[in-house]
Amino acid sequence: MPLPFLTADRTFDADDANDTNTDGVALPFDDHDQWRRPYRPGPWRVGASAVLLLLASFVLLAAVITAVAGAFSGAVVCAVFALTLIALALRLLRAGVWVSRHGLRRVALLSTSTVPWGRISAVRTAQQPVRWLGLPRTVQGQALLLVRQGKSEPLPLLTDHNGDFLGRVEAFDRATDTLEAWASEYRTP
Structure with a gap:
């Protein structure tokens, strides 16, 4: 069963800048109306989802054993807990930054926010303290920042120390280049 949210269709590199689709846009996807994550999920994110x-x-095995033993209320509790773990693992795999012609979408574990391209002032990379794997500990690193119109505080979209890019500097550079290309193509100055 294919899981389209696990893969990026193509990665953006210098060769893609010369290619254009039917709209004349030099971006790495053919259908710009569909929401896409322009990078693959990292090994830390995939590993955490696999553990979940x-x-x-x-827990599902425990639910079956509990149901066979005759304690149906305990089996229901175990099954609900297992389904919650499965939903959490799938949401963890879906988390990240998604783009389309309509705007930029930031999917977190428990929330999703979408910013239309018209409300974005800039998407830029900056050196700053970043959170290591989303934990409270901060280290010096790079972050891709979203500057919204009318907001003074930039919103960090990606960091080079999050679950997708820890130890994958080239992947972080490709992802930031791709997101900056989408922003330069669709945001209104």
């Missing part, structure tokens, strides 16, 4: 799914399988 493994835990969910053990």
Whole structure:
């Protein structure tokens, strides 16, 4: 079963800048109306999701054993907990920055926010303290910042120390280049 949210269709590189689609836009996707994540999820994110799914399988096994033993209320509780773990693992895999012709969407574990291109002032990379794997500990690193019109505080979209890019500097550079290309193409000055 294909899981389209796990893969990026293509990565943006120098060769893609010379290619154009039917709209004349030099961006790495053919259908610009569909929401896309222009990078692959990193090994830390995929590993954490795999651990959650493994835990969910053990909880489902416990639900079956509990149901066979005759304690149906305990089996229902175990099954609901397992389904919650599965939903959490899938949401963790879906988290990230998504783009389309309509705007930029930031999907977090428990929330999603969409900013239309017309409300974006800039998308830029900056050196600053960033959170290591989303934990409270900060280290010096790079962050891709979203500057919204009318807001003084930039919103960090990606960092080189998050679950997608820790130890993958080239992937972070490709992702930031791709997101900056989308912003330069669709945002209104």
